[in-house]
Amino acid sequence: MEIGVTTFVETTPDVKTGEVISHAQRIREVVEEIVLADQVGLDVFGVGEHHREDFACSAPTVLLAAAAARTEHIKLTSAVSVLSSDDPVRLYQQFATIDAISNGRAEIMAGRGSFIESFPLFGYDLQDYNELFDEKLELLLKINESEKVTWNGKHRPSIPNLGVYPRPEQDKLPIWIASGGTPQSAARAGMLGLPLVLAIIGGSPLQFAPIVELYKRAAEQAGHDVAKLKIASHSHGFVGETTAEAKDKFFPSTAQVMNVLGKERGWAPYTRETFDAASTLEGALYVGDAETVAEKIIFLRKNVGVERFMLHVPVGSMPHEEVLSAIELLGIKVAPIVKAEIARWEAE
Template sequence: MEIGITTFVETTPDVETGHVASHAERIREVVEEIVLADKVGLDVFGVGEHHREDFACSSPAVLLAAAAARTSRIKLTSAVSVLSSDDPVRLYQQFATVDAISNGRAEIMAGRGSFIESFPLFGYDLQEYNELFDEKLELLLKINESEKVTWNGKHRPSIPNLGVYPRPEQGRLPIWIASGGTPQSAVRAGVLGLPLVLAIIGGSPLQFAPIVDMYKRAAEQAGHDVSKLKIASHSHGFVGETTAEAKDKFFAPTAQVMNVLGKERGWGPYTRDTFEAASSLEGAMYVGDAATVAEKIIFLRKNVGVERFMLHVPVGSMPHEDVMRAIELLGTEVAPIVRAEIEQWEKESAQ
């Protein structure tokens, strides 16, 4: 069971002081967060790509490269790369470079993007949202399989048997399909034999169990060894010294961001009752003390089959020291509980 962190490198106003960190300040803080995550034994750290004022990182590969030089074991991934509006050749080259700096620890999570600001910025038509992703994913996978590439498509100039360099230290980059939980995304990942990462940020995680089953069936029908495929998730959350403290610190900044996004997307208001329901055992919010968060991760593993869990922290801007403490607690207290329990459970299941 792998445990890690994801971040969108938020630069929203602090709910207490109104201070807004500069993009540069927040990027430097996230590098420090990755260094700490590596130090406390977490397995993976993911950085999201955005192109708007309230999220500071438009180039995860650059940020991860800075952290790669200061870490030794943690896997470094995008969370996600908006492949539809990117160039697969450049994306691959950037993460192969991160792979070199990190000595083989780079990964890519490829997604279509729930945030769409990159499409007009780079001149892509949202009417071609799905077509762009399918075509560019095909090219990205072809580059990963072969040093020399011959390719023709609709949305990018052809490649006539040209090499793509550098090549990754680990031979091939792990490329994950990132999904909000649609059956189509799960089936696509299964047919291609790619690992699947689910954004479980609302409702009950149990609702994703049928999606995982669908993914595995599609993979098996396509002739892939299902036992070798990985399933991951990321969910909002925060680890505190006590559950009450964790909730009190996490609610206000989370509500602020969710209500801003809610106005953009037509959601209802995000309330304390919404937050408390999501923080229950079967909810999608992983907030509490170490024992509470560990219990929820174990519940997710046993009932949905997730083999990698990533805590998305923070959602809205929080004091850097609070985020660092949450990362420390996740690595030193939550992860050991989860790993021990899952190891014992798997031994008993195998008997």
């Protein structure tokens, strides 16, 4: 079982002061967070890609490269790369470079992205939303398989038997498919034999168990060895010294972000009652002391089957020292509890 962290490098207003830190400061903070995650033994760190004012990182590969040079063991991934509006050749080259700097620790998490700002920014039509992703994923996988590439498509110039360099330190870059949990995306990942990341950020994680089963059936029907496929989850959360402290620290910025996005997307108001309900054992928020968060991760493993859990922290803007504390507790307290318990019951 792998335990890690994801971040969207947010720069929302401080809930108490209204101040907004600079993009540059938040980017530097995230590099420090990745270095700490490596030091406390976490397995993976993912950085999201966004193209709007309240998120500082539009170029995760650059940030991950900076962290690669300062870490030794932790895997480094996007969370996600918005493949539909990117160029698969450049994306592959950038991650192959991170793989060289990190001595083989780079991964790509490819997705459509739940935010759409990158489409008009890079000149893409939203009506091609699904077609762009399918075509570019096909090319990315082809590059990963072969040094020389011949390819023709609709949304990018053709490639006539050309080499793509550098090649990674690993034999192939791990390429994960990120999904919000739609049956179609899970089935596609299964048919392609690619590892699957589920964004479990609402409702009950138990609702994702049928999606995992669909993914496995699709993989098996396509002739892939299901035992070799990996399933990960990404969920909002925060670890504190006590559960009460964790909730009180994590709620304000979470509610602020959820209500801003809720106005954009027509969601119901996000309240403390909503927050507390999601923090229960079967809810999608992983907030509490180390034992509480560990119990929820073990519950998720037993009932959904994930082999990698990534805690998304912070949601919104929180004091940097609080984020560092949560990462430290995740690494030195939560992860050992989870791994020991899973090893115990899997050995029975």
